[in-house]
Amino acid sequence: MRPDRGKSWMLTSATKCPYDKKLPPCGLLYVSNYFDDDVLVFQNDKLAGTLTGFNGPDGLCRDFAGDVWIVNNLGQDIVEYAHGGTTQLTALSDPGEYPLGCAVDSRTDTIVVTNIFTLGSGQGSVAFYHKATGPPTILTDPDIYYVFFCAFDNEGNLYIDGLNTSNTFEFAELQRGEQKFKSIALNGTIYWPGAIQWDDKYVVVGDQMYQDQVESAVYRTTGAGGKIVGTTVFSGARDVVGFAIKDTSIIGPDASLNDVGLYHYPRGGSPAVRLEHFKHPFGVTVSTQH
Numbered sequence: 001m002r003p004d005r006g007k008s009w010m011l012t013s014a015t016k017c018p019y020d021k022k023l024p025p026c027g028l029l030y031v032s033n034y035f036d037d038d039v040l041v042f043q044n045d046k047l048a049g050t051l052t053g054f055n056g057p058d059g060l061c062r063d064f065a066g067d068v069w070i071v072n073n074l075g076q077d078i079v080e081y082a083h084g085g086t087t088q089l090t091a092l093s094d095p096g097e098y099p100l101g102c103a104v105d106s107r108t109d110t111i112v113v114t115n116i117f118t119l120g121s122g123q124g125s126v127a128f129y130h131k132a133t134g135p136p137t138i139l140t141d142p143d144i145y146y147v148f149f150c151a152f153d154n155e156g157n158l159y160i161d162g163l164n165t166s167n168t169f170e171f172a173e174l175q176r177g178e179q180k181f182k183s184i185a186l187n188g189t190i191y192w193p194g195a196i197q198w199d200d201k202y203v204v205v206g207d208q209m210y211q212d213q214v215e216s217a218v219y220r221t222t223g224a225g226g227k228i229v230g231t232t233v234f235s236g237a238r239d240v241v242g243f244a245i246k247d248t249s250i251i252g253p254d255a256s257l258n259d260v261g262l263y264h265y266p267r268g269g270s271p272a273v274r275l276e277h278f279k280h281p282f283g284v285t286v287s288t289q290h
Helices: none
Strands: 028-033 038-043 046-051 057-062 068-072 077-081 088-093 097-105 110-118 125-129 137-139 146-152 158-163 169-174 193-198 203-207 216-221 228-234 244-246 249-254 259-264 273-275 281-287
Touching: 028 057, 028 068, 028 249, 038 057, 068 097, 068 281, 077 097, 097 125, 097 193, 110 146, 110 158, 125 146, 158 193, 158 203, 216 249, 228 249, 228 259, 244 281, 249 281, 259 281
Parallel strands: 057 097, 057 281, 097 146, 146 193
Antiparallel strands: 028 038, 028 281, 038 046, 057 068, 068 077, 077 088, 097 110, 110 125, 125 137, 146 158, 158 169, 193 203, 203 216, 216 228, 244 249, 249 259, 259 273
């Protein structure tokens, strides 16, 4: 990790939040601010803290306890912070890779990290840190050269997306307990892979360039079934890479417009709330403390 540009800080009130209440006010919204090498934390749509000292923070994910994992792309590691905390708890080394996204399997306490490609521009991979320790187990998918994002469903099956060598979207599933990915053919076109999330019913897959236009969207899919059952469009957005679903809201950071929109889910449309003044916001997650 690179030296801090300033100290991390967090409002004391940000940690006093019952886990059974909704965002806002009790969830903490974490947004990675790639070009400023920090992660901004919001509560009640107000800045509540800043975590510093990263080198290209990208994807974010959280575990059941509310701890937040931050993918440090150029730092080649994945860093853990407690809900509302400012002190690094754990750093998992990912040498030789450019990590992009992450997901947590609450059944096994496994941290999964997607490596978009290697430092030498070799094929990307998926790293499994069992019990949140290294070194990781590495798996590759022959159909996905650039691995972007990942997420687990409620049964512990892992989904990943990315691009093949022709820069065509690919989607795959790793069934729980298996070692080989299975390709999924969706009944629709995704132009550029975005984040993935389980919304308690569907595997939701992002498209940074919805219908090849200057807009972004997410698709609700049946996962391995390959069926797209609904679309949420971020009206006016230009490049929503990561996203987070919380109850009836979906939060989408726009890496091009340098803002973060809070949209109604699954309706989408224009944002109900817009947070501004970011520098390439990329990943996002909502942490609630159990």
